[in-house]
Amino acid sequence: MARAVSRNQKIGWTIAAWIVALVIFFPILYAIITSLKTEQEAIAGFNLIPSFTFESYQAVQSQNDYFKPFMNSVILSVGSTILALIVAIPAAWAMAFSPTKRTKDILMWMLSTKMMPAVAVLVPIYLIFLRTGLMDTRIGLTILLMLINLPIVVWMLYTYFREIPGEILEAARMDGATLRDEIVHILTPMAVPGIASTLLLNVILAWNEAFWTIQLTTTNAAPLSAFIASFSSPQGLFWAKLSAASTMAIAPILILGWFSQKQLVRGLTFGAVK
Amino acid sequence: MGQITLEGVAKRFGEVEVIPPLDLTIEDGEFVVFVGPSGCGKSTLLRLIAGLEDVSDGRILIDGTDATDASPARRGLAMVFQSYALYPHMSVRKNIAFPMKMAGLPQDEQSRRIEAAAKALNLTDYLDRRPGQLSGGQRQRVAIGRAIVREPSAFLFDEPLSNLDAALRVGMRLEISELHNRLKTTMIYVTHDQVEAMTMADKIVVLQAGRIEQVGSPLDLYNRPRNAFVAGFIGSPRMNLFSGAVAAEYGAETVGVRPEHISVSAEGGKWKGRIGVSEHLGSDTFLYVEETGLAETITVRSDGEVSLRHGDTVWLTPNEDKIHRFDRNGDRIA
Ligand SMILES: Nc1ncnc2c1ncn2[C@@H]1O[C@H](COP(=O)(O)OP(=O)(O)O)[C@@H](O)[C@H]1O
Numbered sequence: 064m065a066r067a068v069s070r071n072q073k074i075g076w077t078i079a080a081w082i083v084a085l086v087i088f089f090p091i092l093y094a095i096i097t098s099l100k101t102e103q104e105a106i107a108g109f110n111l112i113p114s115f116t117f118e119s120y121q122a123v124q125s126q127n128d129y130f131k132p133f134m135n136s137v138i139l140s141v142g143s144t145i146l147a148l149i150v151a152i153p154a155a156w157a158m159a160f161s162p163t164k165r166t167k168d169i170l171m172w173m174l175s176t177k178m179m180p181a182v183a184v185l186v187p188i189y190l191i192f193l194r195t196g197l198m199d200t201r202i203g204l205t206i207l208l209m210l211i212n213l214p215i216v217v218w219m220l221y222t223y224f225r226e227i228p229g230e231i232l233e234a235a236r237m238d239g240a241t242l243r244d245e246i247v248h249i250l251t252p253m254a255v256p257g258i259a260s261t262l263l264l265n266v267i268l269a270w271n272e273a274f275w276t277i278q279l280t281t282t283n284a285a286p287l288s289a290f291i292a293s294f295s296s297p298q299g300l301f302w303a304k305l306s307a308a309s310t311m312a313i314a315p316i317l318i319l320g321w322f323s324q325k326q327l328v329r330g331l332t333f334g335a336v337k
Numbered sequence: 338m339g340q341i342t343l344e345g346v347a348k349r350f351g352e353v354e355v356i357p358p359l360d361l362t363i364e365d366g367e368f369v370v371f372v373g374p375s376g377c378g379k380s381t382l383l384r385l386i387a388g389l390e391d392v393s394d395g396r397i398l399i400d401g402t403d404a405t406d407a408s409p410a411r412r413g414l415a416m417v418f419q420s421y422a423l424y425p426h427m428s429v430r431k432n433i434a435f436p437m438k439m440a441g442l443p444q445d446e447q448s449r450r451i452e453a454a455a456k457a458l459n460l461t462d463y464l465d466r467r468p469g470q471l472s473g474g475q476r477q478r479v480a481i482g483r484a485i486v487r488e489p490s491a492f493l494f495d496e497p498l499s500n501l502d503a504a505l506r507v508g509m510r511l512e513i514s515e516l517h518n519r520l521k522t523t524m525i526y527v528t529h530d531q532v533e534a535m536t537m538a539d540k541i542v543v544l545q546a547g548r549i550e551q552v553g554s555p556l557d558l559y560n561r562p563r564n565a566f567v568a569g570f571i572g573s574p575r576m577n578l579f580s581g582a583v584a585a586e587y588g589a590e591t592v593g594v595r596p597e598h599i600s601v602s603a604e605g606g607k608w609k610g611r612i613g614v615s616e617h618l619g620s621d622t623f624l625y626v627e628e629t630g631l632a633e634t635i636t637v638r639s640d641g642e643v644s645l646r647h648g649d650t651v652w653l654t655p656n657e658d659k660i661h662r663f664d665r666n667g668d669r670i671a
Pocket residue numbers: 350355373374375376377378379380381382
């Protein structure tokens with residue numbers, strides 16, 4: 064940034080940024096606060112100071128085991144991401160390094176599938192899952208989540224690979240690198256950061272996916288998103304318990320996100336920032 | 338050794354002929370500059386020599402051996418790219434070592450050459466940094482270092498200075514010239530900047546639309562441009578070119594006079610005009626003379642003491658011995 068920013072301006076922007084961040088983070092913060100309240104406190108109205116009781120957490124754990132949906136979330140998000148990368152790396156590679164006239168169209172077409180509302184294909188997919196016995200199975204959900212996120216994964220990888228300048232590969236060729244040397248010493252190390260941020264972002268997307276996981280699972284394959292949902296309806300609203308369940312569901316991904324902020328920002332800006 | 342011969346080398350991209358068949362010999366140890374306007378095919382020609390593009394026709398000989406189908410690595414040439422093309426994930430040391438690693442040189446020999454190159458290029462303190470932590474000039478030196486350690490039979494430079502600011506550019510120009518004096522290895526240097534060409538080259542190859550317009554030493558080109566294109570391209574400020582009555586007077590279609598071959602006087606002379614802009618550089622004064630009825634402006638180089646200003650009426654007289662004459666095709670007459 065060549066523009067000089069005055070001290071006052073800087074302070075102003077910092078305060079504004081904090082306010083925006085707080086507003087965005089507030090629902091999560093309030094869920095955490097509510098999870099530490101008793102049920103009576105929780106429905107009593109707006110109150111930022113809980114009594115710091117862990118009874119909701121105990122209730123959630125005893126009523127509905129946390130460990131199984133947690134493991135399901137891990138398996139679904141990591142599994143679908145790895146599957147997606149296996150399909151998408153060669154695809155994006157081919158499109159980035161030997162594009163044809165139609166490459167852009169194919170990319171747009173893939174992205175356009177993300178513009179369709181998921182409900183539109185609910186019935187066919189539901190029926191396919193029923194007929195093939197994939198309903199409420201981890202393998203079925205893993206494949207589905209992989210397919211859902213594939214367009215984003217291909218797009219992200221494509222943008223990263225495209226950033227690798229052709230002249231660097233030519234320099235390597237002049238320096239005597241064989242195709243294998245090029246892949247091992249130049250391309251892979253340069254592509255790894257992009258692959259890593261794609262992987263992270265996609266794990267988060269898959270972790271948070273709720274529509275399909277709620278529709279297509281009951282108990283066996285239900286991940287944490289479905290686990291939260293199971294607290295929201297049947298026995299009326301128990302806000303403290305619901306908040307405790309939500310907090311437990313988002314905690315792992317929040318922690319992961321915190322430790323990988325830098326990679327994530329790169330991922331979310333699609334490689335626009337170098 | 339590093340003699341490079343092009344025989345009928347041509348390049349087509351699909352239907353488009355970027356380089357019509359051309360012949361050129363570059364002698365061992367020569368500093369050859371390819372110069373020409375942007376898009377004239379300089380980079381393409383260099384990349385054909387490097388082996389990064391395949392020729393559409395013709396043969397490339399390196400030290401007398403046919404290298405037309407040899408891979409870039411087998412040609413024994415090193416290239417410095419405009420974008421530097423450093424490996425961003427490797428330290429400076431590893432960047433410089435990379436070609437030696439590929440060639441399988443012993444470790445101690447690699448270290449010896451890295452130290453020597455780093456010392457020559459002022460990079461010793463930066464060997465453990467990544468390219469991203471270096472300035473433009475330093476990156477350029479790393480790229481040169483990576484080229485030197487291979488001890489190639491020729492260096493190829495593609496506009497290596499165009500990403501640097503003006504002051505650095507002059508410094509690097511000298512460094513590259515010194516490098517050539519020290520190594521005495523063949524260098525082929527591509528630029529669109531005729532000043533770089535004039536100051537560095539043993540031999541200049543002027544290109545236009547993929548064709549060689551003239552090959553010669555800087556002074557050859559300056560004193561005896563073979564056609565009007567070379568006349569206008571080489572020299573700064575540009576040569577004044579006239580057509581019409583003035584040219585007819587000398588029996589030519591076009592005549593040209595360099596700014597330093599026109600004398601200026603407030604009293605009298607051959608052509609009358611009025612001063613538009615005058616640039617006083619101290620050592621020289623450049624006068625841009627208008628309203629002569631011969632050309633839009635006539636550029637005149639005069640000594641630094643001239644006190645003429647904007648709006649003054651002046652008389653210009655060309656040095657008759659220094660007038661260049663060109664025929665209808667733009668070719669030099671005698
Ligand atoms: N890979 C390519 N495919 C098609 N046309 C190309 C390719 N590379 C260069 N050209 C064309 O060849 C001409 C010469 O390009 P180049 O050698 O890069 O010029 P210069 O280096 O003199 O500026 C340009 O018109 C350019 O558009």
